Amino acid sequence: MRYAGLEDVELMHRLALARTISGGMAATGAEEIVVNGVLAVCDPLGGLYLPETGTLVVSDLHLEKGAAFARRGMMLPPYDTIATLNILSAVITRYDPKVVISLGDNFHDRKGSEHLPADLRSLITAMARGRDWIWINGNHDPDGTVDLPGTCTDELFHGGLVFRHEPSLISGKGEIAGHLHPSATVRRREKSVRRPCFASDGARLLMPAFGVLAGGLDLRHRAMHGLFDRDALVAHLLGRDRIYSVRYGNLIG
Numbered sequence: 001m002r003y004a005g006l007e008d009v010e011l012m013h014r015l016a017l018a019r020t021i022s023g024g025m026a027a028t029g030a031e032e033i034v035v036n037g038v039l040a041v042c043d044p045l046g047g048l049y050l051p052e053t054g055t056l057v058v059s060d061l062h063l064e065k066g067a068a069f070a071r072r073g074m075m076l077p078p079y080d081t082i083a084t085l086n087i088l089s090a091v092i093t094r095y096d097p098k099v100v101i102s103l104g105d106n107f108h109d110r111k112g113s114e115h116l117p118a119d120l121r122s123l124i125t126a127m128a129r130g131r132d133w134i135w136i137n138g139n140h141d142p143d144g145t146v147d148l149p150g151t152c153t154d155e156l157f158h159g160g161l162v163f164r165h166e167p168s169l170i171s172g173k174g175e176i177a178g179h180l181h182p183s184a185t186v187r188r189r190e191k192s193v194r195r196p197c198f199a200s201d202g203a204r205l206l207m208p209a210f211g212v213l214a215g216g217l218d219l220r221h222r223a224m225h226g227l228f229d230r231d232a233l234v235a236h237l238l239g240r241d242r243i244y245s246v247r248y249g250n251l252i253g
Helices: 009-019 065-071 080-095 118-128
Strands: 031-035 038-042 048-050 055-058 099-102 132-136 151-153 155-158 161-164 175-177 182-188 191-200 234-238 243-247
Touching: 031 191, 031 234, 031 243, 055 080, 080 118, 099 155, 132 155, 132 161, 182 234, 182 243
Parallel strands: 055 099, 099 132, 132 151, 161 175
Antiparallel strands: 031 038, 038 048, 048 055, 155 161, 182 191, 191 234, 234 243
């Protein structure tokens, strides 16, 4: 996976877009798709909104990644959590969801939520107020969260869809999953552009990583094999201020 620094242009665009949001349903640049018969809105900030149930889905926040690396003696800029939470706050402001589902790897390691600074804990508490908040357990944080609002579970069936961290090779119909951090590459103006993406063939959807230091895995990587009907697969790339939808056959790799 490619890990972006906090000075990365991609991140600067996401933060700038987050700052422009003043609320309401004016999701400029979003893309409506259908997953297993359920309407879904892919937002360029990286969240998925399900209007029928008022549900916002995000995945792979990897909060406190910088702190986790610091515990191992590797220094990263310590601002990843506040940057990710600011973008999350913006997308919550945009949709005002009744339910928020965070699809696992919410924290980068088992100690992340326990050692979360009080001011950052307060930000999450404020965002969760008045909503149902579900933390799906991931491989980085299998024990759930500590002293944060909401409930923790390994899997959730909700609104005709199943939400889990790792995609299933057995049955993907109606599945919304994370874990693989899908990204895709297109050619634009004689240059290759690689972006995080929502990936869906209409039966299942893989979420892009929401965390600012989470990186991405190309949609053509062998880890993606067997998950999609490639003839129907579309990558919905996160652009500067809109979603760009590109059929799998038109991607470059």
